[in-house]
Amino acid sequence: xxxxxxxDSPIHRIDARAKIIATAAFVLAVMSFPxxxxxxxxxxxxxxxxxxxxxxxxxxxxxxKVAVAAPFALFVGIFNPLLDRQPMGMIGPVxxxxxxxxxxSIMVRFTLTVSAALALVACTGIHRLCAGLKMLGLPSPxxxxxxxxxxxxxxxxxxGLRMLRxxxxxxxxxxxxxxxxxxxxxxxxxxxxxxxxxxxYRSMVSRGFDGEVRLLRREAPGWRDxxxxxxxxxxxAFARSWDLAEFVGRWLSRxxx
Amino acid sequence: MSDPMIDITDVCFTYPDxxxxxxxxxxxxxxxxxxxxxxxxxxxxSTLLQHLNGYLAPTRGDVRIGGxxxxxERIAEIRRSVGVVFQDPDDQLFMPTVFDDVAFGPLNxxxxxxxxxxxxxxSLDRVGMAHLRERPPHKLSAxxxxxxxxxxxxxxxxxxxxxxxPSSNLDPRGRRRLIELLATFxxxxxIASHDLELVVExxxxxxxxxxxLIVADGPTERLLSDEPLMLAHGLERPHILRHRHPH
Numbered sequence: 001x002x003x004x005x006x007x008d009s010p011i012h013r014i015d016a017r018a019k020i021i022a023t024a025a026f027v028l029a030v031m032s033f034p035x036x037x038x039x040x041x042x043x044x045x046x047x048x049x050x051x052x053x054x055x056x057x058x059x060x061x062x063x064x065k066v067a068v069a070a071p072f073a074l075f076v077g078i079f080n081p082l083l084d085r086q087p088m089g090m091i092g093p094v095x096x097x098x099x100x101x102x103x104x105s106i107m108v109r110f111t112l113t114v115s116a117a118l119a120l121v122a123c124t125g126i127h128r129l130c131a132g133l134k135m136l137g138l139p140s141p142x143x144x145x146x147x148x149x150x151x152x153x154x155x156x157x158x159x160g161l162r163m164l165r166x167x168x169x170x171x172x173x174x175x176x177x178x179x180x181x182x183x184x185x186x187x188x189x190x191x192x193x194x195x196x197x198x199x200x201y202r203s204m205v206s207r208g209f210d211g212e213v214r215l216l217r218r219e220a221p222g223w224r225d226x227x228x229x230x231x232x233x234x235x236x237a238f239a240r241s242w243d244l245a246e247f248v249g250r251w252l253s254r255x256x257x
Numbered sequence: 258m259s260d261p262m263i264d265i266t267d268v269c270f271t272y273p274d275x276x277x278x279x280x281x282x283x284x285x286x287x288x289x290x291x292x293x294x295x296x297x298x299x300x301x302x303s304t305l306l307q308h309l310n311g312y313l314a315p316t317r318g319d320v321r322i323g324g325x326x327x328x329x330e331r332i333a334e335i336r337r338s339v340g341v342v343f344q345d346p347d348d349q350l351f352m353p354t355v356f357d358d359v360a361f362g363p364l365n366x367x368x369x370x371x372x373x374x375x376x377x378x379x380s381l382d383r384v385g386m387a388h389l390r391e392r393p394p395h396k397l398s399a400x401x402x403x404x405x406x407x408x409x410x411x412x413x414x415x416x417x418x419x420x421x422x423p424s425s426n427l428d429p430r431g432r433r434r435l436i437e438l439l440a441t442f443x444x445x446x447x448i449a450s451h452d453l454e455l456v457v458e459x460x461x462x463x464x465x466x467x468x469x470l471i472v473a474d475g476p477t478e479r480l481l482s483d484e485p486l487m488l489a490h491g492l493e494r495p496h497i498l499r500h501r502h503p504h
Contacts, residue, residue, distance in 0.1 A: 002393045127353035147353060154346050154395055198349040204339045206310050207413065208333060208365030213352075216360050216370055 004057055005125025011055035016124050016132025018225035023120045023230040029236035030112050036088065037102040041108050043244040047232060048115040055123035062122065066114050073110035077103040126150045131215040144213050160189050261285040262417060262445045263309065268318035270304055278304035280469040281318070291446040293456040293477065296466035297491025302449040304467065309419050309447065310339040323416065329483035337366060339409030344421040346402035350394035355386070355405050358394060362413040380412040384438060400431030404438070417445040424452045453481055453495040465490055
């Protein structure tokens with residue numbers, strides 16, 4: 001992700017604020033569709049697709065990341081087909097219930113929003129993103145949280161993996177660790193993280209930390225940035241108001257009249 | 258006569274859980290001196306270092322830096338003048354890029370952005386890491402992390418450099434580079450370390466701590482060659498001195 005954020009492309013050069021605003025508008029647009037909507041959401045794939053294509057991002061890599069988070073959305077929606085059995089459409093002879101539509105809608109929305117968010121991080125870089133959020137007026141504690149979450153995720157993950165490996169090496173024969181062992185490991189990791197937080201705080205205080213993180217990014221938004229945000233917002237509003245997919249479908253099926 | 262850079266008088270410190278970490282420590286360190294603080298684990302080294310920039314306040318006794326006592330108004334200035342390099346660089350490098358990390362201190366001091374940038378670049382240059390400025394710290398090697406951690410402190414233009422185990426986790430080449438780098442600094446240096454060979458190379462004076470007390474304070478070669486003293490306090494006579502003093 002870090003390497004992606006440091007690449008250069010027309011999308012990378014857009015001001016972080018413009019991208020944040022456009023992506024926030026995108027998420028709002030996606031969420032505002034009625035619950036059974038599936039086809040009308042399709043044109044919105046243009047946004048993550050454009051970020052990935054113009055930003056030269058590796059689509060396969062980002063898709064894998066989307067897949068990692070997919071189980072969460074799956075569990076949110078999985079019971080809809082069971083609870084909502086009202087038939088709403090037909091595919092051939094099979095009646096499709098409303099539950100399946102809303103489930104599909106949840107999965108599509110999930111894919112849209114998560115891929116757009118990942119593409120945003122990948123084409124901006126976390127530090128520019130945080131600087132952008134800060135300039136947009138996000139309170140400092142949230143920005144600091146985000147920065148630190150990102151910075152220490154891997155450090156603490158590594159620590160956890162090392163502990164897990166050490167525990168596995170000493171549990172010869174057993175195929176999985178006892179449930180209790182996991183509890184101890186997690187507790188230990190928590191204590192260690194708290195100790196680390198203390199040390200980090202100490203090192204911040206010794207360099208004059210006063211609750212405000214100052215990031216050195218001077219970006220003046222140009223007309224490109226404004227055009228980027230306004231253009232996409234206009235597109236989202238358009239896609240939200242008219243069912244573009246249906247329009248295109250009707251246009252295609254009009255036949256040679 | 259000018260004030261000593263660091264003046265510590267009868268400092269005692271007891272942790273909230275009742276552990277007496279320091280039990281009356283006094284010493285003075287002059288401008289430009291290089292002093293090592295050695296001692297077994299739990300001797301009180303880290304606790305002592307935390308008093309030098311006011312992170313801990315003594316339960317009794319007095320800490321003065323450049324003749325100044327720690328007061329609410331002066332603490333920011335004292336923290337600028339005493340740069341602390343932590344044992345684990347991952348604790349010290351917390352920003353998304355190396356450059357942001359080095360600029361963190363100057364920006365907190367209220368230095369204008371252009372000047373902060375200039376200082377950050379100069380500090381990175383000083384430790385030979387200018388090429389890493391846009392890299393995320395967690396992707397660096399241990400030696401690079403250490404050098405950048407030192408740069409973050411140099412950017413504050415400190416008068417005193419305090420280092421806790423600077424050579425830990427370094428490979429021999431990284432350690433050698435670190436020693437060469439530190440030897441070029443003209444700051445007052447205080448180095449807490451178990452790496453006694455490094456101490457012999459960098460610090461003419463050594464303070465031996467044990468059980469929260471100073472058990473010896475004097476010329477490095479004489480103290481570290483004193484085998485009974487070293488062994489009595491959980492240390493050993495470094496090899497480098499065995500060959501230098503055959504008697």
